[in-house]
Amino acid sequence: MAEQTDVAAATEPKNRFQTVPLTSPIARGETQIETLTLRKPKAGELRNLNLQDILQTDVTAMLKLIPRISDPPLTEVEADNLEAEDLAEIGGVIRGFFMTQLEKAAMEAMLAEHRPKT
Numbered sequence: 001m002a003e004q005t006d007v008a009a010a011t012e013p014k015n016r017f018q019t020v021p022l023t024s025p026i027a028r029g030e031t032q033i034e035t036l037t038l039r040k041p042k043a044g045e046l047r048n049l050n051l052q053d054i055l056q057t058d059v060t061a062m063l064k065l066i067p068r069i070s071d072p073p074l075t076e077v078e079a080d081n082l083e084a085e086d087l088a089e090i091g092g093v094i095r096g097f098f099m100t101q102l103e104k105a106a107m108e109a110m111l112a113e114h115r116p117k118t
Contacts, residue, residue: 016040018093024083026074037071038090040097045069055098057091066090 019037026033045068046054053061066079082090099107 015097018096020086020089020093022083022086024086026078026081028072028078033072033074036074036090038066038093038097039069039071041065041069041094055095057095059087062087062091062094065094069094 017037017039019035021035022033045065049061049064050058054065063076063079066082067074067076070079
């Protein structure tokens with residue numbers, strides 16, 4: 001029984017969701033959207049997009065993908081009207097969903113090197 005739990009824990013997706021606070025909230029009627037929750041995309045949500053464009057955080061690819069994976073779901077017009085700094089933050093989160101284990105380890109090593117030593 002413990003083996004099944006270990007296998008489930010090892011195969012369970014980690015960091016499947018990320019919340020991004022928006023510097024400029026989106027007005028939707030009387031509602032203000034101040035944060036977006038992004039979900040790691042599945043294969044079908046990447047349909048008609050170029051994976052290389054996503055990995056390079058191409059603006060056109062990001063603007064097509066954001067409405068597919070955001071909660072609340074943004075309209076295309078709302079995505080088009082995101083502030084540049086919000087788009088950059090969202091693009092970084094999306095790129096993070098695609099980082100390999102090696103890339104994550106390299107990033108962690110680089111960050112650890114620059115942390116204050118006590």
